Amino acid sequence: MPDSIRFIDKAALERTLGWTQAIDALEAALITGTGNTPPRTFVEVSGGQLILMPGEVGPQVGVKVVSVSPGNAARGLPRIQGVHIAFDGPTLRPVAVIDAESLTLRRTASLSALAVRRLATPDSNSLLVFGTGPQALSHALAINAIRPLGQVVVVGRRAEAVASLVGSLEAQGLRARPGVPDDVADVGLVACCTTATEPLFDSELLQPDATVVAVGSHEPAVREVDTNLVRRATVVVESRASALSQAGDIILAIADGVPETDAITADLHELATGRLDITPGAPRLFKSVGEAWCDVVTATAALQAASSADMR
Structure with missing residues (x-):
């Protein structure tokens, strides 16, 4: 060496x-x-x-x-x-x-893309991304690398930031447009890459077998997805220990009455080794807090x- x-x-x-x-x-x-x-x-x-x-x-x-x-x-x-x-x-x-x-950008987006590769249905090729920062761009590029995306919809708080990300995605050869939260009804993939403290969208609007990745929060009191999604979804986390101590999306859902066994279906090791049975016709959620x-x-x-x- x-x-x-x-x-x-x-x-x-x-x-x-x-x-x-x-x-x-x-x-x-x-x-x-x-x-x-x-x-x-x-x-x-x-x-x-x-x-x-x-x-x-x-x-x-x-x-x-x-x-x-x-x-x-x-x-x-x-x-x-x-x-x-x-x-x-x-x-x-x-x-x-x-x-x-x-x-950090490369590993976070790559881990999400791996989860999408394992969780999403084969025909899921449209992505809505919440957020306009580097993680949002990285997630679109990483997911596109493992399944070519027909369209990327960008939702953000500032119109100029949304337009900038749309331009960056188009410069990378992707079809992209601005959107609103309710557009989750029209896509098979959703990536949450924000600093939001409250749910970004109503999960009842999701397509029956949509896949959601949420990476923006890693504190117990904040979340990007609602309790109903955690209750209905096949939920995968990096590890149960980190999710139960840092993932507000999971912790707050449990506080709202979702049993711990339902709030976490499997960890990434179980997903990668094929030991997870995904419920057909139900959404899939990958919640990441980041592990070293x-x-x-x-x-x-x-x-x-x-x-x-x-x-x-």
């Missing part, structure tokens, strides 16, 4: 690590079931907060270090910044530093892709 520590920035990661590569790497890790995500550590500092997120998958080890600085908006800087440090498993020698923002093992897997795939690009 090289003695130097490699740095992979946003441009290098996006250039070398394709969506299907990241999705397949996550699926392979889920099938083996060797992921380990210790609790996150939150450290208060004078400028804000540091968050340390370690993870391990087989021989792969890494930690994502993220800073949260509320005062950065006034400075014209991002509120959240960070890096992921990849280590050689046996020796724990650092081998790479990877831009955390681009890594996904960062480790995606970082390893990014490092391998960058090394392969060097040899071309």
Whole structure:
């Protein structure tokens, strides 16, 4: 192995690590079931907060270090910044530093696309995305990589942001248009990529076998989907432990009376290994809060892709 520590920035990661590569790497890790995500550590500092997120998958080890600085908006800087440090498993020698923002975008959207690949009906090829930020764009691109989308409908709070995302999607070769929340009735796939604290849409409007992915919230008191969806759907989460402690969509539904056994049908390992029976004619929901093992897997795939690009 090289003695130097490699740095992979946003441009290098996006250039070398394709969506299907990241999705397949996550699926392979889920099938083996060797992921380990210790609790996150939150450290208060004078400028804000540091968050340390370690993870391990087989021989792969890494930690994502993220800073949260509320005062950065006034400075014209991002509120959240960070890096992921990849280590050689046996020796724990650092081998790479990877831009955390681009890594998080790639792993989050790739995990959602993997869930769509496993959960959605074969004819689901229209997507409505709530949100207009980088996660919304990444989700449309990742899902399109595993099943070509006939149309993407964009719903957001600001018309100019919606128009900007529609333009970005069209520049990537996708058909896209602005929409409203009730348009969930006309699509087979829904991606919730927002900072909403209350449900974004009425789940009764969904098509009978629609698939919803919700990734925007990871706090116990906020949610993007309503209780009725959790009650009716086949619900998949990364792990029961993280969902029951962080996923407000699940926690609040249980508080509303949905039995815990109904609020979570399966975890991703069960989904990836084919141990989940999906209820026909009922919606499917994948709720993600983000786990560090996904960062480790995606970082390893990014490092391998960058090394392969060097040899071309």
